Amino acid sequence: MTISRRTLLQAASVSSASLALPSIALAAEPLKELRLDYAYYSPPSLVLRRFGWLEDEFKKDGVAIKWVFSAGSNRALEYLNASSLDIGSSAGLAALLSKANGNPITAPYIFSRPEWTALVVPKDSPIQSLKDLKGKKIAATKGTDPYLFLLRALKTAGLKRSDIEHVSLQHADGRVALEQGRVDAWAGLDPIMAASELDSGARLIYRNVAFNTYGFLNVREEFLASHPAEVARVITAYERARKWILANTTEAAKIVAEEAKVSLQVALLQVKLRTDFSNPLPSQEHIKALQAAAPILVDEALVKPDADLNKAIASLVNTKFSVPLIQRT
CATH class of the missing domain: 3.40.190.10 (Periplasmic binding protein-like II)
Structure with a gap:
């Protein structure tokens, strides 16, 4: 050493x-x-x-x-x-x-x-694309890659931050809110995101490795x-x-x-x-x-x-x- x-x-x-x-x-x-x-x-x-x-x-x-x-x-x-x-x-x-x-x-x-972040929805959510996020509640931790990933992702679909209701939660709390139905989507972070995906069937509706800094x-x-x-x-x-x-x-x-x-x-x-x-x-x-x-x-x-x-x-x-x-x- x-x-x-x-x-x-x-x-x-x-x-x-x-x-x-x-x-x-x-x-x-x-x-x-x-x-x-x-x-x-x-x-x-x-x-x-x-x-x-x-x-x-x-x-x-x-x-x-x-x-x-x-x-x-x-x-x-x-x-x-x-x-x-x-x-x-x-x-x-x-x-x-x-x-x-x-x-x-x-x-x-x-x-x-x-590639530690993506946009996540519950397994039975009707949301299929970024455009479907308009007007929805989305959890993300301010000042982190998932939050900035969310903003960049929305922009690719012609949406702004004002087009969604941002719910500021720390990463682990975001997963809980998603799985309890208190938010419609979540900008996740591994390994918590991977756990939600594999253990709870959550779906990743938008991935972009280039937006993961x-x-x-x-x-x-x-x-x-x-x-x-x-x-x-x-x-x-x-x-x-x-x-x-x-x-x-x-x-x-x-x-x-x-x-x-x-x-x-x-x-x-x-x-x-x-x-x-x-x-x-x-x-x-x-x-x-x-x-x-x-x-x-x-x-x-x-x-x-x-x-x-x-x-x-x-x-x-x-x-x-x-x-x-x-x-x-």
């Missing part, structure tokens, strides 16, 4: 150059606690937490690892903005929305390329500037988890199943069939995906009219920091 001094120095040098934060002193007090999130939508975080690899890595330095549960991107980003997390996981477009609204974060690592591992800019070596060690651990998942997919699914309290079949659907772990390095691919998605943030007045989204994307997607840490599989 250790990485070389040369690699750490390379990462630290890249970090300070790419972030360009002259107002932040890079010298910092020794770290005593490292705060990260874990989430059911981030299998690598569950693997890391289960095996204690970060605890082992930082034990010799006297650094405690604190794990904080994120129920959705909105929670992870709120915790980062409040400085109660140092590193947190979210969807890419959700991170951009938060960044554009003032959250000082950067993303030096991609933990997955998932990537899994971003976000770091507070100040923390990355003052603790680049520690961030590099976390990313190295994430790389270990990613490669372990690729080599042990079923075992990884078992961990997801146990943590999220879903069946192994549900977890396998999420981990094996709906998640790509092959490309962890932030690149032009991720920048272009956010550029394509960004207009919905303006169209729906989720950011200020004068927000410079291209600038926000450029400072969010950190394409340099992890280069010396990642060997693409």
